[in-house]
Structures are given as C-alpha cells and as structure tokens.
Amino acid sequence: MTKSKHWIVTTTGDRSLADIKKDLTKTGFKVKQVLDAIGCITGAADDAVVKKLRSIHGVADVSPDTPIDIGPPDAPVTW
DSSP: OOOOEEEEEEEOSSSOHHHHHHHHHHHTOEEEEEEGGGTEEEEEEOHHHHHHHTTSTTEEEEEEOOOOOOOSTTOSOOO
16 A cells, blocks of 8 residues: 655646545545635545546646745844
8 A cells, every 4th residue: 555645736727626626536535625715625535536526627736845945034044
C-alpha cells in the first residue's frame, strides 16, 4: 500500500467547489481545506487516487503540497 501524501487541487472555475469536493471525496481524497478565494482544495491521498483526481471535471491540476518555512522575524536568511 502506498503512503498518503498532501496535495493541492487547483480548479478550473467551471463547477462549484462544493461539487468538486464531493467528487474528490468519492474518489478517496481526504479533504482538509476548501480555499474559496483562490479556487483550491487541499487534502491527502495516495498516488493511485491522485491519478483519478486529475480526470474529474473541474480539476485543472493536482500538485504536491510542500511545506514552506520563511524563518523567524528579523532572521538574516529567509530562504
């Protein structure tokens, strides 16, 4: 069994996020957040599920969610 990873689903705007969320969930995607303002949905799934997500009507892209740390305020190095 493959390990579940975190993903960002970018939508096309052709369908409501609520409808896309339902389809993602039915496919096995565990939704974490629905980001209405930017048309994205975050969550977790394994690689086999991600292949299926890409074929859902209204899904433009599925990309890995990579953590970003800019460091503490006033740090001399930020990236």
